[in-house]
Amino acid sequence: MNSFDIELVSVSKSFAGIPVVQDLNLQIPRGEFVSILGPSGCGKTTTLNMIAGFNTPSSGDVRVRGKSQNRIPPERRNLGLVFQNYALFPHMTVAENVGFGLRMRGTPKAEIGKAVDAALRSVRLDGFGSRYPKALSGGQQQRVALARAIAPKPSVLLLDEPLSNLDLKLREAMRIELKEIQEQLDMTFVYVTHDQEEAMAMSDRIVVMWQGAIAQQGEPASIYRNPATRFVADFVGRSNILSVRRSIPGPTFLELCIDGTQIVLRSDCAGNNAVQSCCIRPESIALLNGSDSGTGPQNRLDGVVRRIVNLGAHVELLVEVATGLSLMVLVPSSRSSLVPELASTVTLGIDPQDVQVLSD
């Protein structure tokens, strides 16, 4: 007996000969909030459907609590499911919707009533039981869907882009609420999304998928700080991705010669001659005063401010550091005294630990 709620063992799936998921290995420990993050068509929904049982893997094994599920139909897997379009039964009241799973199992009426009340309470919809879904707002409908999925106490909850149909404010509020509900119930959540902010905000662990395979997995902060591939750096957060012509392993630093320029950047990463690209997050680039010297960051670049975009909380600068090479720099608006003039010359400082080497 191991402590993984869900295991995918070299799972592949193709539709009409076209591979959608390829040799996927994934282990999801009990009680974890895991997000499967990726652009549309990356195979994340197919992966979720294989866990739920709506798609059968072409090869490989899906296990729930150590038990192979390949021959078990979806209705016997005891997994909760929440859809993007809510998928509430329109001809049933909220209470009938939430009680549906237990009713199908033949649970006694009194028990169903209690479970429905508890589930509605946990999504803060007590008193809505007698309404019909169409009488509720989108956010309320999605919370009913959530209550319906958790009422039969499934071992795992699968969520397929559940917040995508909601507006931004509600989406942000629901992120926090979802995370709280997950912690309260101590339930394993597998959350499929294309929204990297959503995944960052809620997950214990993020699995980034691309082209049917896992591009990288880890804690949100480590994925953001140390993206492994060019795709992850580009997809998760904003970044300056630079092509590397040549890399020279030094005694303590890796020296990266940036393609098409004379620029050499030092990186703390371990690497070899084959490094193709590197990434620098825009907020980790500092604007240095002329007097600042020596002890500061070790990569110093002079450049000209070509564009200033006010983003509210931040100001985004586009600084041309060499012909054909501009870096995006993010400066907090609260330090507006630091924001330079358009076309002025600035010095950028980049700590070697913020220069992340990427593999393709």
Place this chain on the structure above:
Amino acid sequence: MNRVLTCLFWLAIALVLTFITLPLAVVVAASLSPSSAVTFLPWEWTTVWYGNLLADRWLQPFLLSVKIATVVAGISGVLGVLAAYAVVYERLPGSTAIMAGLLSPLSVPQIVKGVAIVLFLSIIGLQGVLGTPALIAAHVVLALPFVTRMAATSLANFDGNLDRAAQSLGATKRQRLQHIVLPMIKPGVLSGVTFAFIISFNNIPLSVFLVRPGDTTLPIAVINYLEYSLDPVMAAVNVASMIFILTVIFLFEKVGGFSAQLHGGSK
């Protein structure tokens, strides 16, 4: 400008409605005429002709028509739902061909169908079923495409996620059919069944070949009566059957009308 358009809009609606209802108004007026000749816009009114409706001559055919239409509605409802379920929901191989086959009776003129059925029954030596059994079978053939089509359309519009949601909640196939699929397609099926009832109740071209003398459906009784006389009793029969059909439509609407649930409100 807008005012003029609005006026034209309502005028158009009024004209269309008049066009549709005026012939009916003529029949209603004729049924109330005190003269035994059929007249339109009589100056006096009487309901005396309606008294004749309870005579066996009209009551028996009416009851037979109701009986046949009810059975036809039931049978074609069940068969239509099953056919649509197999073709649309289970996606049987060759479903397009199956559907085309199910709808093919629509393409044969009813008179031709009537002759064909009589010939068929006599060739296989089953003239004995003429009358109620043959009428029911023939009307089912006629009504089935409508029910199947309606049920198929409802099923095609059915959100598969509802089914998946129910499945993830532990509902077996039978439970999903009973609690999710059938209730969701109920309005479509009920309108199909209503059509089936009316198609059977009003049918002449098929029935005329299949009734047994002395045991006819209401439309055939009307045809027979018209051969010898045209009087306000005729009009009264028609008005009564019109009112009956409207009542049937209304009742089916009531049963199937969960528009309140679909558009909000609470229980």
